[in-house]
Amino acid sequence: MAPNIDLMYHILRHxxxxxxxxxxxxxxxxxxxxxxxxxxxxxNTYILRFSNxxxxxxLYYGFFFCTIPLGFLLNGLLLRRFAVTVLYGCGLIxxxxxxxxxxxxHNLSVPGIALFGFLYGIGTGVYWGNRNLLxxxxxxxxxxxxxxxLELITGILLTIIIPGMAGWFISLGEIxxxxxxxxxxxxxxxxxVVLVLLSSVFVFKIHFKKI
Numbered sequence: 001m002a003p004n005i006d007l008m009y010h011i012l013r014h015x016x017x018x019x020x021x022x023x024x025x026x027x028x029x030x031x032x033x034x035x036x037x038x039x040x041x042x043x044n045t046y047i048l049r050f051s052n053x054x055x056x057x058x059l060y061y062g063f064f065f066c067t068i069p070l071g072f073l074l075n076g077l078l079l080r081r082f083a084v085t086v087l088y089g090c091g092l093i094x095x096x097x098x099x100x101x102x103x104x105x106h107n108l109s110v111p112g113i114a115l116f117g118f119l120y121g122i123g124t125g126v127y128w129g130n131r132n133l134l135x136x137x138x139x140x141x142x143x144x145x146x147x148x149x150l151e152l153i154t155g156i157l158l159t160i161i162i163p164g165m166a167g168w169f170i171s172l173g174e175i176x177x178x179x180x181x182x183x184x185x186x187x188x189x190x191x192x193v194v195l196v197l198l199s200s201v202f203v204f205k206i207h208f209k210k211i
Contacts, residue, residue, distance in 0.1 A: 014146050021138045022147060024206050029131070031199035032092065033155035035192045037162040039099040042170075046185050051108040059110065063117030064124070071125015084130050084137075089200035091126030096196040098123055100189035103182070134203075 015023065047057050071091070078087055098119035105112050139147045166188055173179040179187075 011150070014143075015150065018143055018147060019138060021206050022143070024202050025134055025138055026147060026151060028199040028202045029151050030154050030158070031195045031202075033151075033158045034162055035096060035195050036155075037159050038166055038188050038192050039096065041163050042166055042185065042188060043099055043102060046103055047108060047113070050182070053108070056108055056110070056113045060113045060117040060120075063114050064121040067118050067121030068125045071122040071127075072129050073125075074122065075126045075129035078126075079130075084133055085203050085206070087126055088130035088134060088203055091123050091128075091130060092196055092200055094119060094123030095127050096123075096193055100193050103185045103189045 015026075018026070044057060047060065048054065075087060075091070098116045102108070102113070102116055135144070135147070169188070170181060170184040173184045174181055
């Protein structure tokens with residue numbers, strides 16, 4: 001127990017040595033990491049379960065991967081006119097909305113899946129372009145390794161914990177009959193949107209230097 005307490009003490013001590021802006025960024029990144037398992041694992045399952053069409057999943061990710069570079073390019077152009085925090089928040093919101101909106105479609109059609117895959121790629125490119133800029137701008141060379149390591153470890157833990165909790169929630173509704181499977185997916189996506197909005201608020205409240 002003592003070594004664990006000592007480890008937590010050192011982690012917290014280093015965490016508070018980060019600047020306030022870096023701590024806010026890290027908190028925002030943690031919210032993003034909590035959403036990723038839901039949007040990756042369970043959204044894929046949702047598309048396959050309610051469409052029975054594997055080609056829709058291929059189409060979705062095909063548009064996603066093809067438009068990520070376009071998102072980075074668009075972000076570079078938009079940075080000439082808009083603040084990096086505004087683009088970061090917009091990219092994050094577009095990223096989660098393009099995913100979560102799929103569960104609200106009555107029919108999983110080719111045009112709808114293609115559109116959301118396109119928006120998913122654009123949002124991802126804009127988000128990561130500004131995320132990388134903010135990380136480089138608000139962390140120093142002597143704290144960046146700790147910052148990235150803590151972000152990575154937290155993301156790994158959430159990738160293990162969140163799928164288990166979400167899967168249990170979906171199964172609970174099916175077993176108990178309290179809510180349908182589709183309703184469980186809708187609730188999970190709604191919580192994802194709330195976390196992303198919260199993550200955006202964290203960043204909007206801080207005045208980052210112009211990049």
